[in-house]
Amino acid sequence: LSDVTVADILACSGGRSSVTPEIGWRAWRIEWGPDEFRGVVTQDDVEKDFSDGSATLHHVIYSPSLVLLSGWRTLWPKRQELQARCSLQRLHFPPDPDCDCGIYAFRSPRSLWPGYMRASPIQRAWSEGYVVQRVLGEVSLWGRVIRGTRGWRAEFAYPRRLFIPTIRYARGPHVPPEEVALHLADYGVPVEIVEVDRNILCA
């Protein structure tokens, strides 16, 4: 793969290219759980007493490193692009037309809302952690990109704008949206708290 150049890929894609990132919509979650990884990458500054799942809210609030998560265990780094990797370890560049790999985003937030709130926060946490907040936003997509009729999957991505709904989940710990916003400001993009009626989202 190391011998494959951008020119080679362009040749395979009909030579189509652009200098403007695609802008899509997607969702992230912020969660904590019985170990530091399911938590919010707290190992640097927080006492490790997650082994029995008894960590208190204190640890979340005072962690300086709340981060965005997606997929199963995908952490979105701050001030650094996320690069897609194929979890099947196939020898191709993500996104590949014959695979499901790549970083996904939709053209419209309307495509996102139903899946975003369909299940309970805890059920939606793939890593079995506890979702403390759900975040929506715009995301820039670039590198190798595959366009679909409803969205994209891309090689590189970084948040462009973040929206924190004022939804308090009935189960699991609560972190005020203002607190989440402070942490997400480290991404260096606009962060807004939006008033959202949960009944509307679940309709």
Place this chain on the structure above:
Amino acid sequence: LIERREVTEVDIGEEESPYIIEPAEDPVPREDPAPEREREVEVPA
């Protein structure tokens, strides 16, 4: 990364051939580089 399942239960629709985007501007707000130390200036006596 298999993001499809996280974003939604449905896919992104009918897909086209891949293409390349090389942004003219960096989409990532990188950390500001550390300020250069003030250089010592030799002042003639």
